[in-house]
Amino acid sequence: MEITTAKYLISNIDVKACPKPDKPEYAFIGRSNVGKSSLINMLTRNAKLAKTSGSPGKTQLINHFLINNAFYIVDLPGYGFAKRSKVQREEWEKMIDAYLKERTNLVTVFVLVDSRHSPQNLDLAFLRKLGEWGVPFNIAFTKADKITQREAAKNKSLFVNAMKKEWEYIPRTFMTSAEKFHGRNDMLGYIGELNEE
Numbered sequence: 001m002e003i004t005t006a007k008y009l010i011s012n013i014d015v016k017a018c019p020k021p022d023k024p025e026y027a028f029i030g031r032s033n034v035g036k037s038s039l040i041n042m043l044t045r046n047a048k049l050a051k052t053s054g055s056p057g058k059t060q061l062i063n064h065f066l067i068n069n070a071f072y073i074v075d076l077p078g079y080g081f082a083k084r085s086k087v088q089r090e091e092w093e094k095m096i097d098a099y100l101k102e103r104t105n106l107v108t109v110f111v112l113v114d115s116r117h118s119p120q121n122l123d124l125a126f127l128r129k130l131g132e133w134g135v136p137f138n139i140a141f142t143k144a145d146k147i148t149q150r151e152a153a154k155n156k157s158l159f160v161n162a163m164k165k166e167w168e169y170i171p172r173t174f175m176t177s178a179e180k181f182h183g184r185n186d187m188l189g190y191i192g193e194l195n196e197e
């Protein structure tokens with residue numbers, strides 16, 4: 001699969017205002033600053049499509065992008081951003097939870113996990129929530145260019161092992177670098193496969 005056109009459509013605070021769920025949809029989520037927006041820009045080869053930032057908390061809304069006039073990619077705000085007030089964090093969580101539970105055309109969620117870290121409870125807890133709600137997901141490890149391949153592979157297997165303690169099924173995983181365009185073919189191939197189903 002190749003991306004030929006990528007167009008920003010709309011940003012919403014409320015899932016009910018999102019585009020009609022008439023096309024398959026792929027959402028990107030993970031901790032603040034993990035690299036969601038950068039990964040979307042890497043996949044679409046458009047550095048300006050999704051807004052990125054060195055400081056966490058950049059993406060604050062549900063952002064829809066139309067790809068190849070055929071499917072949607074969605075950039076979501078990150079979870080676990082400590083520098084927000086409790087009230088704001090709860091608002092974001094409510095918005096994201098409603099999106100995940102109510103978006104009927106959601107094919108799968110790419111959960112982004114920083115490849116530089118050992119398994120974090122916050123990420124594992126988020127996966128648990130997706131499991132409870134029956135939301136299909138896979139995992140993209142990010143920023144692999146910032147460490148050695150060996151370290152990235154080690155953190156990935158630690159994460160998978162942590163998952164095995166509570167999951168019978170381990171989903172697809174991707175090792176990525178938005179900086180170096182690593183993992184692009186794998187991820188697009190996967191989206192292509194799912195689009196055909």
Ligand code: GTP
Pocket residue numbers: 030031032033034035036037038039051052053054055056057058059060076077078079142143144145146176177178179180
């Ligand atoms: P929020 O919207 O705030 O939740 O963040 P986000 O998950 O969308 O992260 P974003 O894409 O804005 O990237 C955060 C920072 O990490 C930026 O400074 C990016 O340049 C950097 N970054 C993202 N991906 C990579 C990567 O693969 N390699 C390197 N070296 N830096 C990356």
Ligand code: MG
Pocket residue numbers: 036037038051052058059075076077
């Ligand atoms: Mg973002």
